[in-house]
Amino acid sequence: MERRSFLKMSAAMGCAASVTGCKTSSDDANVVPPQPPVGEEQITWSSCLVNCGSNCPVKVFSRDGVITRVETDHDVADGDDVYQVRACARGRSLRQRTYAVDRLKTPMKRVGKRGEGKFVPISWDEAAKTIGTKLTSVIAEHGNKAIFRSYGSGAYYGFASNACFNRLFNLNGGCLNAYGNYSWAQQMEAAKHTFGTGSTSGSSTVTLANSDFLLGVAYNPSEIRQSGSGEGYDYLKALQKSNGLKVVMIDPRYTDSMLGKESKWLPIRPGTDAAFAEAIAYQMISSGWVDQNSLSFINKYAVGFDAASITAQKELFANSGDATKQEYAKVMKPEENYRDYILSQGVYADQPLKTSEWAEKITGIPAAQLEQIATDLQNAKAPYIVVGAGVNRQANGEQSMRALYMLSVLTGKLGTLGASNGELPSMSGMYRAGIPTGSNPVKESISFFTWSEAIHNGETMTARSHGVRGTDGLDTPLGTNIKVIISASDSSLLNQHAEINNTAKILEDETGVELIVSCDCWMTPGAKFADIILPDTSWLESNDLVNDSYASGALGYITAMKSAIEPMWDCKSMYEASALIAKYMGCEAEFTEGKTEEQWLEELYQKTKDSSTNLGVVPAFPATYKEAQEIGFFRKNMNDNHVALKSYINGGKALSTPSGKIEIYSAELAWRAANWDQELTTDVKGDTITAIPQYTVTWDGYEDEDTSTDYPIQLAGYHTKGRTHSSYHNVPWLREAVEDAVWVNPMDAAENGLSAGDKIEMYNERGSIAVKVRITPRVAPGVFALGQGAWFKPGNTVGSTGHIIDEGGAINTLTRYQPSPVAKGNPQHTNRVAIKKI
Known part of the structure; x- marks a missing residue:
């Protein structure tokens, strides 16, 4: 874009956002062009709280109640321990987003069909009364499991967040829980059944500087973690500090995480990652390298590589006195071990050998390149393997993730500084106190992804058929359908959910969900399907206390947000919205505890300050929240040099798997395979559960x-x-x-x-x-x-x-x-x- 065009557009957008507005007709010579604000420029700190993993601070400039520009952090000189947290283009565009033409300005109720986007304004009192009354009646008729707060991650507020709705529900008997998320669901299960972790326990990105070989599969921090802090920044610094690091990136796209930073890019066909991993494993095992170099490590720290290890673990489970483990022992099959599978022997003798030539036809990666990766892993002293989340969002992504995790086990180098296990890097941020939500009395939970199915079929969904958790048995039904959905900062209501056309039909049917509430700042595609719309305040209109997010890297930080402008139109925060609804559910006093937003924020700031030490915080935390708002931004290097599985390999601390070891063979998955419904039909080709990771031909995959x-x-x-x-x-x-x-x-x-x-x-x-x-x-x-x-x-x-x-x-x-x-x-x-x- 040419600079001249950029400046002209900036001027036009600034005009559109001004109080007086613009008139572009040249016919009226008497029109006085809009004048820029003349008052003193105010500077406040806010934050870009979008779900990218960073929560970058932004510096907001305003005059006379109008935001004039947004800049980023440049208040310190960059050093090794403390450095600038520069927002990407998204954070720097917050002025445009705040003044967007589709901002929601007042509460509204639907007057057309769901999805038509036809609404009329109503008062906050009417909106709160409608919602509170309906929630009360649905709970009375169907129970609390009929209430669902859909997955919302569009705003990572600290205080006035969608946690306020959780607090409201928990004060009234709770709501249906959901487990998992759209980003990491399958990799979390893969990591749980392999390492007993949650999929983000890989070695810290900074430790990559100590590695001699990086194998990144769908790893793209330079695009999805763009901030001047965060994983992307740590990645670049680690590459600069490393000495002779070889970087091989596997991805269907040549991403910005490459661009000359890689030694080699190998494009792969989507969904074939498990075949890629198995070809490498085949060379490492069939060549005898594993037997000579890492077998003792595998035998000591893992179970499932061969039949003998499974037999031994089966006996331990059978004699454990633990009823669950004894059930696992009944279904464990030592003949279904990893070595035999990779070498196509024993019960797998009828399967093709997992050679590099076999994998080349599937993945598109030349056989010689696959063999070279195996050699590189064998020769590396500290191989850092990392698998991005794109792999897990594939058909049967659990299999692909587990297959790739196996490579780190075969190397025998886990627990070494500079090595990692394939999981996403571990991050540790600064603590920030949030509004207490209480406990949810509802024990049942469904997968985050199955909510659209639970609208009409929730009554019959079970653990066996849909993975429902918290029921009394495999065949105990959830017992109710979803009748109310509260969607706050959430695009999964439509846009981010799968199969939009079908989802729209489900939402349009008023015999299913009886009330849909959308609390957001903009008229999103999902908001058009709401019955009641609640206009939220934007970040630049909010006072809040937020920390760095889940992928903020080595640097931790806290932003004491101060509103640059008063809430526009008739917008209210999620805290205010929840408190108004609480009034009509008879729990306003319990919800607010008699505190204003200002009092809540002061209390939460004090808890945050008291739980942290000022040592290393730049600048030091002041006495009060208001003083913190005037300073705005606080940072501290967390000095997190986490090494994946170090406490297990070098410290002897058992893992959280049933065996306490790395599980190449998962007894729990063997039990699920024997007891859960598995629809092995043409429609769901490849959707199978197996005790060991296996490449499968899936529906809509390359080989389908x-x-x-x-x-x-x-x-x-x-x-x-x-x-x-x-x-x-x-x-x-x-x-x-x-x-x-x-x-x-x-x-x-x-x-x-x-x-x-x-x-x-x-x-x-x-x-x-x-x-x-x-x-x-x-x-x-x-x-x-x-x-x-x-x-x-x-x-x-x-x-x-x-x-x-x-x-x-x-x-x-x-x-x-x-x-x-x-x-x-x-x-x-x-x-x-x-x-x-x-």
């Missing part, structure tokens, strides 16, 4: 012959720099800076007669979207890559499979609702499509 003819292209979703999930999509600056277009390899473009800038329809049996083409060698042949998170916007044209074409280009118009076998998570990166020029 059932769909490859009609839909020959693999469509890979990815996270763009211009959005975090769907957040910030409504900021024009970012749409210009980061183009919404599908990446197409030049060979595929030639084969399909495509040119740069062409508009195409991409479609399958689930929907159709219209997107622009960008031709680039930065994507694997046979794979089209589309950034996820664009807002669903159905047009007026019927597509090739009978669906209205989504002009917004939301990838979830094409994704499939098919809960994964173990985690019951989202496989939204597994897609096949066909294309047609528009």
Whole structure:
């Protein structure tokens, strides 16, 4: 974009945001052009609380109640321990987002059909009374399990967050719980059943500086962790400090985490990562290297590599006196061990050898390159293996994640500084006290991904069929359908959920959900399906206390947010909204405890300050919250040099797996395979549960012959720099800076007669979207890559499979609702499509 155009657009947007507004007609010579504010410029600190993992601070400038500009942190000189936390383009565009034309300004109620977006303004009192009354009646008729607060991560507030709704519900008997999340569901299960961890316990990124070989699979910190602190920054610093580090990146796309930082990029076909891992394992085992170099490590710290280790563990479980472990022992099969599987011997003798030539045909990676990676892992003194979350969002992603985790075990180098186990890097941030929510009396929980199914089928969902947790037995039903959904800072209500067209039909049906409430700042695609809309305050209008987020890297920080402007229009914080609803549920006094927002924030600040030491905090925490707001930003290097599994390998601390060891063979998964429903039909090809990780041919995968003819292209979703999930999509600056277009390899473009800038329809049996083409060698042949998170916007044209074409280009118009076998998570990166020029 030319600088002149940028400045002209800035002026135009500033005019649109001014109090007096703009009139562009040149016919009226008497019109006085708008004047800039003349008052003293005020500076306050706020934060970009979007779900990218950083919570970057931003410095907000305003005059006369109007935000004039937003800058980032540059208040300290960069050093090794303390450095600037610079926000990316998203945080710097917060002025535009705050003044967006689709800001919600007043409470509203629906007057048309759900999804039509027809609303009329109402008062806060009417909105709160409607919600509170309905919640009370639904709880009385159906019980608290009929209330569901959908997964919302669009705003990581500290105090006035969606936790306020949890507090409200828990004061009234609770609500239906949900486990897992759209980002990490399958990898969390994979890590749990392998290492007894939660999938973010890998070695800290800073320890990469001590490694001599990095194998990154779908690892892309430079794009999804962009802040001037955070994992992306730690990654760059570690590369600079390392000495002779070889970096091999496996990804369908050539990402910004490469761009010359890598030694080699090997494009892989989506969903074939387990085959990639098994070919490497085959060379390490069949060559005799494992027997000579790491077998003693494996025998000491892991179970499941061979039949003998499973037999020994089976006996321990059988004689343990633990009823659960004794049940596991009954289903354990020593013949189903990892060595025999990889070498295609024993009960696996009829399977093809997992050679590099076998894997080349599946993954697209040359056999010689696969063999070189195996050699590099064998020769490395401290191999750092890290697997990004994109792998787990595939059909049967649990299998792929576990298969890749095995490589770190085979090396025998775990517990060594500079080595890691494949999990995402561990991060430790500064503590921040939040509003207490109390405990939820409802013990049952469903997978975060199955909420749309629970609207009509919740009554019959069980642990055996849907992985429901907290019931009395495998076949005890949940017992009720979802009747009320509270959606706060949440795009999973529609845009980020799979199979948008089907989800819309479920929400439109008023015989299912009786009340949908959306609390947000903007008219999102999901908000159009609400019955009641509550306008939230934006971050720049909020006082709050927030810390760094889950991927903020070595530097921890706290931002004492101070509102740059008063809440606009009739917007209220989630705390205020929840308190008003509490009034109509008879628990206002218990909810507020007689405190104002200001009093709550002072109390939470004192708890935060008291739980921390001023040692190393720059600057030191002052006495009061108001004083902290004037300073704004506090940082401290957490000096976290976590090494994955060090306390187990070097300290003798047992893991949280049933065996206390690394589980190559999971007895719990063997039990689930024997007791959970597994629909082994054509429709769900590859959705299987096995005790050891196994590559499987899945529905809509590269080798799925059932769909490859009609839909020959693999469509890979990815996270763009211009959005975090769907957040910030409504900021024009970012749409210009980061183009919404599908990446197409030049060979595929030639084969399909495509040119740069062409508009195409991409479609399958689930929907159709219209997107622009960008031709680039930065994507694997046979794979089209589309950034996820664009807002669903159905047009007026019927597509090739009978669906209205989504002009917004939301990838979830094409994704499939098919809960994964173990985690019951989202496989939204597994897609096949066909294309047609528009």
